[in-house]
Each structure stands twice: as structure tokens, then as C-alpha cells.
Amino acid sequence: MPGGRAPARVPRRPRLRGALATVALLGPLLLGAGPDGSGETVSLAGNEPGQRLDVTLVRVVDPASPADPEGPAADASTRLLAARFRLENTGTVEYNDSPAPAAHLLDTAGKRFAGLNTATTAGPSFPDTVTLGPGGSAEGFVTFRLPKDAGPAAVQFALNGGLADDVGQWSLP
Template identity: 35%
Template sequence: MRIHHAAAAVTSAAMLAALTGCFGPSEVTTEPNKPAAKAADEAKAPAEKKAAKVAAVGDTITLTGHDEGLKVDATLKQWLDPAKSADQYIQPQDGKRWVAAQFELVNTGTAVYDDSPSNGTQVADADGQRFHSGYGEISAGPLMTSAAKVPPGDKVLGWIVYEVPKDSKITKVQFGLDSGFANQTGQWAVK
């Protein structure tokens, strides 16, 4: 009996450690990757204090996950506000509208990217309210898959839809790996 209790205690301790974030501190990254040519030019230039650029539509942020070798270049390709429904019968609820982010996720690591991308994303408005992804077919194009299994070197592309209040001014889009539980989250400014 003592062996079973000891094993249960070790298992419980490991689960608690995982749930309390023992993977390291959380980080929100707002600075986009630099193109190779620009990075080389900056390396040659004298060291100056420059304001960091804030990622926007079209920019890529490299993100890592909990698994060794899990690394993805996430690009916010397009932003729609409002997003129009592709189905006359499925519409936003009264007093709300749809907005949508098109992400391209390129697996630049050595591990398979296996996740539901929409679980790891949210938008924020100017008042600080945050909204998770929802469901809605939009006329702009195909939705992001709900079960991405992307081998190294491959990519996935699709729209993620959010239902937000009609008067809400959305200013930020966030995306993270591991269904949003990775320590690193990318953030893009939108208008």
C-alpha cells in the first residue's frame, strides 16, 4: 500500500507542477521578426537606442511551445472588421459583429505542430475586454482547421473568427502555441 501512495504523491506533484506553470515565466512578444537583409544592416550600423516596432498585419513572430523542437513562425496575414457571414442563416448574435484574423503558421522547428490553432488565440479591445474565438463561416475564405498536424517545413493557413460587441474597438490580436498555454504569446496591433 505504501508504494501506491508514494507513486500517487509523485504523480500528483508532477501534475500540480505542470498546472501551476513550472515551465517558466510567460512572455507576450509584440516585436516582429526582422527580415534577413534588415537584420544584417542593423548589425553593421552603430548601436543606437531605437523604439521597437510593434507587430501589425503582415508581420511574423516566431513562437515556441512546451515540447522540445516546437517552433512556429506565425504571420497575421489579414484582418477583417467586420467579417461577413458566408451563410445567410448563421449570423452574429444581436448587438454583436464578427471580426476575423487570417493566420499562416509555418512549422520552423523539428517537432510536429499538433494543435487546434483557434484555441490559442484571442482579441482585445481598447477597453481591455478580451474575446476568444468563436464559430462562423465567413465569405473571405476557409476557416483555420481545428486539428492542425503540421510536419516540420510545412504550413497551415486559415481564418479565425471572433464574435465581439458591435461598439467594441478591437486593437490587438494574440496567438500562442499549445492551445494558448505556451509561455510565449505573439501580439499584433490591428485597426
């Protein structure tokens, strides 16, 4: 497989803090992603019957620049990171969800950052809501705001606004 081992399907875990969070979230669960994304696909189930997506982390841009100089931007203590995902509805029902809150970034200190719909020059972001019939697909960026000195460690994605029990995870170099 390109970029090393396949991405992980991570069971949903209760939120942990500090060093325990780092070990629990980033330890043996981080599996190979290349510098621009792993290109690996994870099949994820939603909380309702028939909900299933194949999710691929295509590319990661770090740092990312805001698309609109007048819009929200990173300040002196933060930066933007943009992750491009490809979503393919492999289920039997329509996928109707918001990809930004479905995605999270984990840093090397175990902190978790929620995805944003902030447009960057990396490329087009997903709309607020993506609707895909069975067999449909879409591609777009989800943006994360994180401290300038944070080391990105992994990106996660789960259906149902990030609340599904089935979680895909890709490690970042």
C-alpha cells in the same frame, strides 16, 4: 518594416481586470499592424521541446459576414471579425493543435475574446485541428465575436491551444 514596428512577443501574464488590464495588455506592448494585418512574422515556441511556429497575421476583416446564412451569425449587439494567420512549422516536431483557441482578440477596454471556428465570407477558416510536419505551413481565418461598439486593439496567438508561455501580439488600427 511595413506597417511600422515589428509585432511583439508578449510574456504570459496573469489575467487582470479593468483599467489595469488595459494598461498592462495594451500599453507599450502594442506594436504596428497595418489595416489589413501587419504581414509581420513572429517566431513562437510551444511548451514542449522542438515546438516552434512562425506565425504571421496576414489580414483582418472587420466586420466579417457568416459564410452560412443559417449558421451562427452576429446578432444586433455583436459583430464578427476574422483574422487570417499563416502558420509555418519551424520546429523539429510535428505541430498538432487547434488554431482557434490559440488566438485571442483584445479590445480597447481590455476585454479578451477567444477565437472561434466560425466560417465567414472572408475566406476559409482553419480546420478544428491543424497538423504540420517540420517545414509544413497552413493559412486560414480565425473568427472572433465581439460587441458592435468594441474597438479591436490587438490580436494574440500562442501554441498549445493558446496556453504556451510565448505569445505573439499584433496591434490593430
